[in-house]
Amino acid sequence: MSENGDFIIKVKDVSKDYGKFRALESMSFTVPKGSIYGLVGRNGAGKTTIMRIISGLQKPTKGTVEYGFDHKKLGNVGALVELPSIYSNYSARDNLVFQYMNLGLKIDSSIDEKLRLVGLGNTGSKRAGKFSLGMRQRLGIAMAMCGNPEVLILDEPINGLDPQGIIQIRDLLTQLNKDKGITIIISSHILSELSKLATDFAFVEAGKVIKEIKAEELENVGGLVTEFYTGTPEKLIPVLNSKGLKTTFDPESRVVLAKGYYNLTNVVTAASEAGVNIARVVTRETDLETYFVKLVGGESNA
Ligand SMILES: Nc1ncnc2c1ncn2[C@@H]1O[C@H](COP(=O)(O)OP(=O)(O)O)[C@@H](O)[C@H]1O
Ligand SMILES: [Mg+2]
Helix, strand or coil: CCCCCCEEEEEEEEEEEECCEEEEEEEEEEEECCCEEEEECCCCCCHHHHHHHHCCCCCCCEEEEEECCCCCCCCCEEEECCCCCCCCCCEHHHHHHHHHHHHCCCCCCHHHHHHHHCCCCCCCCCEHHHCCHHHHHHHHHHHHCCCCCCEEEECCCCCCCCHHHHHHHHHHHHHHHHHHCCEEEEEECCHHHHCCCCCEEEEEECCEEEEEEEHHHHHHHCEEEEEEEECCHHHHHHHHHHCCCEEEEECCCCEEEEECCCCHHHHHHHHHHCCCCEEEEEEEEECHHHHHHHHHCCCCCC
């Protein structure tokens, strides 16, 4: 996000009731322009509901969605929410032709470009009903791309794919984001699926966004953290840094925190050569899933 806070979508205090049941409860978050924005939360958290609302498929009971672009222009919001509506008796190309017709677009060679873009350029007359799940998802993405959208909204596009299928979708989305500058909003109930892809995360729980965090900050959450206790922190810090460890120093507790992996013997030897006496070493390791469970509380399927 730029300094002045360029946003593409801003969700403000959105609530959604299904009869007496409140599915979304004053949900707020901001999607920066050009981001890959990951909505993470367990099943039933409200991801699909908010994506349907952003896509204009549903109306909020309360609250607003602001758009930083012309979202009323047909095709400008490309959405793949739940399973793509694909005609299984028709080829990938025919499916795109139908989508072009729906959007009132001229049928031309840009259709074949879109097929190639998602890696379905060589599927010929093969019926979409015979496609693998990964191919169907990529066809769904191609359909969402037909109107050259500013934003792609993809609800669990990785769900149920095999590792190769996951890599293909991940590469495709990275490419669409980088080369075409498309902002992508993507959901998953599995945090690690998005951890190599998203630039921003919103954690959704019980109809609310309970935390927004940048990918760089999330990186700092996981991994190995070591507390070094020493009488001479000013001498220890350069030694740790020379071993490639990122350090922070807390003057109050006088503990040096080091982030990253290292060989303890090498570090202790180097410290002793530098005349540093290390009194105590405490390590702790957190991973993304632990972080997620702590954040949402209780058991998680993420
Ligand atoms: N059409 C509907 N009618 C009633 N309840 C619904 C409807 N759609 C979703 N819900 C409920 O709203 C909550 C959020 O659902 P959903 O947005 O699908 O969550 P997620 O996509 O995160 O799994 C769930 O408790 C779900 O059962
Ligand atoms: Mg869902």
